[in-house]
Amino acid sequence: MSSVLFRVITLIKKEFLMILLDPKSRIVLIIPPIIQFFVFSYSATFDLQNVEFALLDESRTELSRSLVSHFSGSKHFELVRVLDSSVQAAELINTEQVRLVIHIPRDFADKIAEREPATVQVVADGRNSNVASIALGYVEEIVQQFGESLHRGNLVESSQVALIQRSWFNRNMETRWFIVSALGGIISMVIVMILSSLSVAREREFGTFDQLLVSPFQPAEILIGKALPCVFFGFLDAVLLSIAAVYWFGVPFRGTVAALVLVLLAFMIAIVGVGLFVSAISVTMQQGLLGAFVFIMPAVLLGGFTTPISNMPMWLQRATVINPLKYVVQGLRDVFLTGTDSFAMWHHVWPLLLISVVTMPAAAVMFRYRTQ
Amino acid sequence: MAGFSYMRLRGFLRKEVLQIMRDPSSLLLGLVMPVILLLLFGYGVSLEPRNVPVALVVNDTGPAARELQGRFALSRYFLPVTLKTIPEAVAQMQAGKVDGILHVRSDFSTLLETGREAPIQLILNGIDSNRARIVEGYIQNTIGLWAERAALVSGKPYSPVMVVEPRIWFNAAANSTYSLVPGLLTLIMTLIGTLLTALVIAREWERGTMEALLSTPVRSNEILLGKLLPYYVLGMIGMFFSIVLGVFLFQVPLRGSLFVLICLGSLFLMASLGLGLFISAAARVQFVAAMASVLAGFLPAFFLSGLMFDLKSTPMAIQVVSKIIPAKYFVTISQTLFLAGTVWSVLLPASLVLLLMSIVLLGVARKKLGRRLPQ
Known part of the structure; x- marks a missing residue:
């Protein structure tokens, strides 16, 4: 038994040294993830700011000017052009000078005075449909608030039914919290996936893997020796990025540290399992890297990171049960925003463990199988 | 012409093409990945909640x-x-x-x-x-x-005070597939251009075959071209696949000129290949080259290109960083050509930047390739 332990420890030591002795490898594992985290945290947001819009105000009344001031006063919108006729709108949108044209028709104020619904026409650039939909949502909101301010000023009758809205867990509805809480999981997954998918493939390419196989090492021991350093670096990255999320971006941390550690460790083990499996079936590093991407791309797209899984068609939703990223994305959001403890975290943890129980032995089997 | 020989280039090209053909993984990434990604994006990625x-x-x-x-x-x-x-x-x-x-x-x-x-x-x-x-x-x-x-x-009249009449141009139903498929083209070509090539020079260094190459009469230009052309062809095939699938399977309208799209697509592919080859020549170690290509090529193409997120809503510093990401320009080009049409006032500045980037990137890759052994 002690000799098994000794063998595994020497192997782990060698794996760590391989990564740490090369200055480029050392840097690549720590510095870029942190830079990426900051850059992407600031860039990944669904909150729009300063959407440039052009205004065509044919009403030219106090009422229409007041509505316009609601737009230009909002941090979401920025008035860049005032138009005289609607023919100019097409050119401005085509050439991307504005992303929105707001058109207040001539009868706007009259209709309100007559207590009929007044229309506000909005044209949005649909090249990025997501931006267009969000911007239109803001427009609705501002117009509605303006309508309500008219109620209060008794300009029009109350519509009687009032929707009182509150948002839980994220009172100001900041998308940054939503993105940043899970971003650490994504970035560390990419790093660990590459690290592990290249580890066996590199030895195969250099021929040193055959030497490992003829040595007294058991496949399980090789597996542990290869897996541990990868899990270590991935976990380190993920923890660093979680700390940055809380202390730099002010994301609330409402759960327990134990729950965070639990889900991150389980996730890293699952990912290293997938990575080593990919590596074990690869003969060259190129195959390992490309194999890693065949996993990473679908995993990120179907992990619920940017687009909710519940929007997907049912058959695809069912397929996501084997996506480890899905569990850590939800787990991280739960532990940061909802406030989950280790007990409640368990239902995200066991599927991850199940995934590693399948992939790790599969990798060990493939160690021998793919040797020519 | 002592500096450049077509015969040498042909021989070198033959070796590169055989290397690609015999390794299923590069064909997998170049031909199968675009299809998988398009299907996933087309069916899986939707920001419109249902049920x-x-x-x-x-x-x-x-x-x-x-x-x-x-x-x-x-x-x-x-x-x-x-x-x-x-x-x-x-x-x-x-x-x-x-x-x-x-x-x-x-x-x-x-x-x-x-x-x-x-x-x-x-x-x-x-x-x-x-x-x-x-x-x-x-x-x-x-x-x-x-x-x-x-x-x-x-019998009591109910009327809202104001009604917003929205119209979304180029994409009346705000169908996110229409925006995502043109954006996806960028991601696929980045994968082929930067990821696939990131290892090809580092691999020669790491295996020691670069030293063998250096002792032959083959020139740096020929090495660069030999490494570039096969992947360029692969990238264009991937792009062609994506366009066909996008237009016929997902019915994304192609309102601009297909010819212009292909021309500007190859310009973008050149920039991506330049980045990949530069990383490969500079890193000389496959592990580092792999990491660098992901961190400098793939992740920015996803986060900083305007494909998913709106760049204009980000802080100034991020907007400045995004200006050096080739993918950002091609997302604009591709979305404009697919949905808006051939609007030269948008396309021209973006393609000029891409042209400049591909010249600079291929230039530094050529320089890094220099026929010098490591100290």
């Missing part, structure tokens, strides 16, 4: 309240769960089973009949605030429809 689970806590038995409940049951946007008490609903929300709670108080009908303001309380799960906002819009619409109908039945 949103909402808890309805209706403590009023009046006809108006029942009518409202019916509206939610009939809507294809909601999967309403009817609950008796607020604590039950709160428990469901905390477990993540419902996205919102709509609470109608017991005095709702009475208030409506006596002509006073009748509040409806809505609590949303704000964790995915983008989704929460869209759901809020759906709920507001549903209540508006109900209010209009309720007014028709009771």
Whole structure:
């Protein structure tokens, strides 16, 4: 038994040294993830700011000017052009000078005075449909608030039914919290996936893997020796990025540290399992890297990171049960925003463990199988 | 021409092409990945919620309240769960089973009949605030429809004060596939251009075959071209696949010129290949080259290209960084050509930047390739 332990420890030591002795490898594992985290945290947001819009105000009344001031006063919108006729709108949108044209028709104020619904026409650039939909949502909101301010000023009758809205867990509805809480999981997954998918493939390419196989090492021991350093670096990255999320971006941390550690460790083990499996079936590093991407791309797209899984068609939703990223994305959001403890975290943890129980032995089997 | 020989280039090219053909992984990435990605993006990525689970806590038995409940049951946007008490609903929300709670108080009908303001309380799960906002819009619409109908039945006129008449140009139904497929082209070509090539020079260094190459008469230019051309062809095939699938399977309109799209696509591919080869020549170690290509090529193409997120809403520093990302320019080009048409005032500046980038990147790759052994 002690000799098994000794063998595994020497192997782990060698794996760590391989990564740490090369200055480029050392840097690549720590510095870029942190830079990426900051850059992407600031860039990944669904909150729009300063959407440039052009205004065509044919009403030219106090009422229409007041509505316009609601737009230009909002941090979401920025008035860049005032138009005289609607023919100019097409050119401005085509050439991307504005992303929105707001058109207040001539009868706007009259209709309100007559207590009929007044229309506000909005044209949005649909090249990025997501931006267009969000911007239109803001427009609705501002117009509605303006309508309500008219109620209060008794300009029009109350519509009687009032929707009182509150948002839980994220009172100001900041998308940054939503993105940043899970971003650490994504970035560390990419790093660990590459690290592990290249580890066996590199030895195969250099021929040193055959030497490992003829040595007294058991496949399980090789597996542990290869897996541990990868899990270590991935976990380190993920923890660093979680700390940055809380202390730099002010994301609330409402759960327990134990729950965070639990889900991150389980996730890293699952990912290293997938990575080593990919590596074990690869003969060259190129195959390992490309194999890693065949996993990473679908995993990120179907992990619920940017687009909710519940929007997907049912058959695809069912397929996501084997996506480890899905569990850590939800787990991280739960532990940061909802406030989950280790007990409640368990239902995200066991599927991850199940995934590693399948992939790790599969990798060990493939160690021998793919040797020519 | 002592500096450049077509025969040498042909021989070198032959070796590179054979290396690609014999390694299934590069063909997998170049030809199969685009298809998989398009299918996933086309079917899987949608920001439009459907069948949103909402808890309805209706403590009023009046006809108006029942009518409202019916509206939610009939809507294809909601999967309403009817609950008796607020604590039950709160428990469901905390477990993540419902996205919102709509609470109608017991005095709702009475208030409506006596002509006073009748509040409806809505609590949303704000964790995915983008989704929460869209759901809020759906709920507001549903209540508006109900209010209009309720007014028709009771004879009391109900009219909203103002109506927004939205029109989305180029994409009337705000179909996210229309925007994503052109953007995806960028991601696929980045994968082929930067990821696939990142290892090809580092591999020669690491295996020691670069030293063998250096002792032959083959020139740096020939090595660069030999490494560039096969992957260029592979990238263009991948692009062609994506366009065909996007147009025929997902019915994305191609309103601009296909010829211009292919020309500008190859310009972007040149920049991507330049980045990949530069990384490969500079790193000389496959592990580092792999990491660098992902960190400098793939991740920025996803986050900093305007494909998913709006760049203009980011802080100034991020916008400055995004200016050096080739993918950003090609997302603009591709979305414009697919959806808006051949708008030269948008296309021309973007393609000039891409041209400049590909010259600079291929230039530094050529320089890094220099026929010098490591010290």
